[in-house]
Amino acid sequence: MSALHIKKGATRHSAYNLRPNFSDVQERHTIAVLVENEPGVLARVIGLFSGRGYNIESLTVAEVDHTGHLSRITIVTTGTPQVIEQIKAQLGRIVSVHDVHDLTVEGPSVERELAMLKVVGDGEKRVEALRLADIFRANVVDSTLTSFVFEITGAPDKIDAFADLMRPLGLAEIARTGVAALLRGD
Amino acid sequence: MTREMTGAKMVVQALKDQGVDTVFGYPGGAVLPIYDEIFQQNDIRHILVRHEQGAVHAAEGYARSTGKPGVALVTSGPGATNAVTGLTDALLDSIPIVVLTGQVPTFMIGSDAFQEADTVGITRPCTKHNWLVKETDKLASTIHEAFHVATAGRPGPVLIDIPKDVQFANGEYQGPKPSASHYHPTVKGDMQEITELVAAMETAKKPVFYTGGGVINSGPAASQLLRELVEATGFPITSTLMGLGAYPASGDNWIGMLGMHGLYEANMAMHDCDLMINIGARFDDRITGRIDAFSPDSKKAHIDIDPSSINKVIRVDIPIVGDVAHVLEDILKVWKSRGRKTDSANVAQWQAQISDWRKVNCLAFTQEGKTIKPQHALARLEELTKDHDRYITTEVGQHQMWAAQYLGFEDPNRFMTSGGLGTMGYGFPASIGVQMAHPDALVINVAGEASWLMNMQEMGTATQYRLPVKQFILNNERLGMVRQWQELLHGERYSHSWSEALPDFVKLAEAFGAKGILCSDPADLDDAIMEMINHDGPVIFDCLVAKHENCFPMIPSGKAHNEMLLGEAETQGVIDSKGSVLV
Ligand SMILES: Cc1ncc(C[n+]2csc(CCOP(=O)(O)OP(=O)(O)O)c2C)c(N)n1
Ligand SMILES: [Mg+2]
Numbered sequence: 001m002s003a004l005h006i007k008k009g010a011t012r013h014s015a016y017n018l019r020p021n022f023s024d025v026q027e028r029h030t031i032a033v034l035v036e037n038e039p040g041v042l043a044r045v046i047g048l049f050s051g052r053g054y055n056i057e058s059l060t061v062a063e064v065d066h067t068g069h070l071s072r073i074t075i076v077t078t079g080t081p082q083v084i085e086q087i088k089a090q091l092g093r094i095v096s097v098h099d100v101h102d103l104t105v106e107g108p109s110v111e112r113e114l115a116m117l118k119v120v121g122d123g124e125k126r127v128e129a130l131r132l133a134d135i136f137r138a139n140v141v142d143s144t145l146t147s148f149v150f151e152i153t154g155a156p157d158k159i160d161a162f163a164d165l166m167r168p169l170g171l172a173e174i175a176r177t178g179v180a181a182l183l184r185g186d
Numbered sequence: 187m188t189r190e191m192t193g194a195k196m197v198v199q200a201l202k203d204q205g206v207d208t209v210f211g212y213p214g215g216a217v218l219p220i221y222d223e224i225f226q227q228n229d230i231r232h233i234l235v236r237h238e239q240g241a242v243h244a245a246e247g248y249a250r251s252t253g254k255p256g257v258a259l260v261t262s263g264p265g266a267t268n269a270v271t272g273l274t275d276a277l278l279d280s281i282p283i284v285v286l287t288g289q290v291p292t293f294m295i296g297s298d299a300f301q302e303a304d305t306v307g308i309t310r311p312c313t314k315h316n317w318l319v320k321e322t323d324k325l326a327s328t329i330h331e332a333f334h335v336a337t338a339g340r341p342g343p344v345l346i347d348i349p350k351d352v353q354f355a356n357g358e359y360q361g362p363k364p365s366a367s368h369y370h371p372t373v374k375g376d377m378q379e380i381t382e383l384v385a386a387m388e389t390a391k392k393p394v395f396y397t398g399g400g401v402i403n404s405g406p407a408a409s410q411l412l413r414e415l416v417e418a419t420g421f422p423i424t425s426t427l428m429g430l431g432a433y434p435a436s437g438d439n440w441i442g443m444l445g446m447h448g449l450y451e452a453n454m455a456m457h458d459c460d461l462m463i464n465i466g467a468r469f470d471d472r473i474t475g476r477i478d479a480f481s482p483d484s485k486k487a488h489i490d491i492d493p494s495s496i497n498k499v500i501r502v503d504i505p506i507v508g509d510v511a512h513v514l515e516d517i518l519k520v521w522k523s524r525g526r527k528t529d530s531a532n533v534a535q536w537q538a539q540i541s542d543w544r545k546v547n548c549l550a551f552t553q554e555g556k557t558i559k560p561q562h563a564l565a566r567l568e569e570l571t572k573d574h575d576r577y578i579t580t581e582v583g584q585h586q587m588w589a590a591q592y593l594g595f596e597d598p599n600r601f602m603t604s605g606g607l608g609t610m611g612y613g614f615p616a617s618i619g620v621q622m623a624h625p626d627a628l629v630i631n632v633a634g635e636a637s638w639l640m641n642m643q644e645m646g647t648a649t650q651y652r653l654p655v656k657q658f659i660l661n662n663e664r665l666g667m668v669r670q671w672q673e674l675l676h677g678e679r680y681s682h683s684w685s686e687a688l689p690d691f692v693k694l695a696e697a698f699g700a701k702g703i704l705c706s707d708p709a710d711l712d713d714a715i716m717e718m719i720n721h722d723g724p725v726i727f728d729c730l731v732a733k734h735e736n737c738f739p740m741i742p743s744g745k746a747h748n749e750m751l752l753g754e755a756e757t758q759g760v761i762d763s764k765g766s767v768l769v
Contacts, residue, residue, distance in 0.1 A: 051311050089494035095315035095369050
């Protein structure tokens with residue numbers, strides 16, 4: 001009946017496979033977003049990520065220019081190159097966003113995070129915790145006879161490593177700020 | 187110019203200063219001060235709708251038919267939540283509208299006050315941008331900025347939430363001035379990319395223009411330039427549902443709408459082309475069909491003002507971020523300066539191939555017997571109205587696709603339909619917005635009986651304001667498009683796709699003080715349509731049509747452009763399990 005010879009049921013792939021040409025390697029990118037410091041701006045950014053199904057590994061935000069009413073949001077995200085491009089383009093579309101920088105692409109950049117770890121214990125473990133803290137250049141910011149609160153700054157993997165070591169030594173609680181990042185050089 | 191006045195007065199003043207002549211709205215406690223100001227002036231007409239969803243769709247109809255932003259005014263809480271569908275519709279179709287909502291007074295926000303809703307929270311994902319204004323001094327500048335944001339770059343809906351105390355308080359009124367904000371999207375395309383596109387056009391053997399709503403949004407100049415470019419190059423042109431009219435349906439190079447229910451020749455051309463020039467369209471899933479089989483051998487160029495549209499779905503070779511009119515102007519300039527070259531011999535052969543495809547005559551139907559075929563009803567409507575100053579809106583379903591297939595659009599801004607969101611209930615209020623903007627034009631809403639019922643309360647608006655909108659209902663007593671999918675995908679189990687207990691549409695019209703026309707016999711159709719056209723007032727035209735007609739051609743979900751179904755005989759077991767999860 002048709003002029004075509006349609007191969008019925010010939011579809012091998014789901015049409016949801018939207019990006020067959022694009023690499024599906026997951027990449028980790030650190031993106032700095034300069035936004036107007038106004039109510040709701042963080043909700044816009046977070047809503048974009050949840051609404052479109054993007055990942056957030058870490059997100060930090062604080063005002064960086066009081067007179068210009070600008071805040072800097074640093075987002076660490078993972079996705080295929082295609083998704084990363086979309087994330088940047090979609091961020092750029094938000095009216096309150098001034099600037100989007102992919103530090104991973106524009107890099108090299110330095111990344112730092114601050115963490116505080118409460119380690120509870122006594123005896124050998126307590127001594128060992130203190131010794132390791134020294135090696136990692138973590139400071140003791142609070143102590144009792146049975147606990148320490150360490151403060152450590154560094155790249156996220158350094159903090160991960162320190163936390164891993166503290167775990168058997170009585171790590172009770174950890175608070176992390178998320179990543180702040182800047183491009184190197186001028 | 188600064189003057190001291192109340193927030194409520196500022197709202198009206200700012201709208202006037204923005205050139206607004208019509209506001210669609212519905213009052214309530216949280217906007218009473220603004221309504222009081224509206225009462226005391228005559229520059230802005232307020233149209234009282236019957237449901238806030240209607241106000242927003244009417245504003246969309248106004249915007250799409252004029253190119254100017256549409257304005258709606260609603261109260262807090264339920265007024266605002268009723269506006270959400272219209273906002274989402276405008277977001278997906280990139281329609282510039284400004285919605286003003288009342289809010290409980292600032293000191294009560296967060297207390298679950300009467301008719302309090304977190305309006306900016308609810309509408310954040312369905313607006314291009316929104317604002318909660320907490321100081322009267324900032325109200326006027328926010329409204330001016332809202333108009334700028336709604337219309338600059340890729341247009342879209344914006345919302346301003348205004349607490350009642352802000353409306354009562356006095357503040358300094360600021361007149362409009364060039365936007366001081368950082369928001370000024372790029373309109374000029376990159377010359378290097380444009381030159382690359384021109385070079386590709388010079389050597390293309392099988393080029394096709396694939397145009398979309400972006401051409402219309404860019405303004406009349408864009409359509410003019412598009413026509414010039416198409417005539418000068420002789421390349422064939424197809425368009426999405428949203429772009430119909432940018433290039434005239436009667437134009438020599440027009441090959442019809444593309445996509446899921448697009449024309450055979452258009453989809454085949456898209457599949458087989460060697461150069462695809464996407465102008466202001468967005469590779470929507472209704473257009474591409476199966477992604478990995480989408481136009482496999484073509485070089486693709488994409489002109490779009492929104493960088494996020496580029497490479498979102500389909501990877502393109504020549505991305506051009508800019509406003510369509512600006513970019514087309516540059517393309518023409520560069521193409522002319524390089525000697526107006528095309529591979530005319532091969533393009534002629536390509537056109538001949540397309541003519542062969544056209545011979546399939548994919549829209550053919552036979553009107554026989556005593557039942558009106560919906561296609562026939564639209565073909566007659568086209569014949570009898572095409573010489574009028576005509577605007578068409580539609581609801582959503584089979585009738586919408588048939589309208590796109592069987593009506594010819596010669597100019598931009600003449601076809602208003604819910605493309606991205608597919609909102610049943612859009613067409614009727616949109617027709618009211620269109621008629622307000624074009625009082626003397628023939629405005630017809632091509633409707634399905636089920637969609638039409640979704641906002642039928644707007645009959646009250648149409649009769650109150652004596653708006654002669656024609657409601658052309660293709661009544662198949664079915665949720666036809668749903669039924670079609672159930673037939674193809676769900677073993678002909680027609681779960682809840684009947685329109686049961688339908689009203690008598692003629693009596694319904696009369697109950698609202700309008701005219702009703704019933705037509706069921708093909709022999710009466712022309713006279714009945716003429717009666718509808720000639721009646722000076724709103725009409726409900728109940729056109730009883732064949733109940734089980736399906737809409738073809740159809741690219742089933744998960745299939746490629748060259749796997750179109752052309753008719754009933756091809757529909758058995760055609761969508762496989764992977765395709766069936768798609769909508
Ligand atoms: C608000 C809304 N609800 C549900 C749908 C799903 N839907 C798409 S078409 C359709 C049937 C429309 O029936 P009708 O208006 O009679 O048009 P027909 O297809 O029969 O021409 C439905 C229910 C929709 N698009 N919008
Ligand atoms: Mg129907």
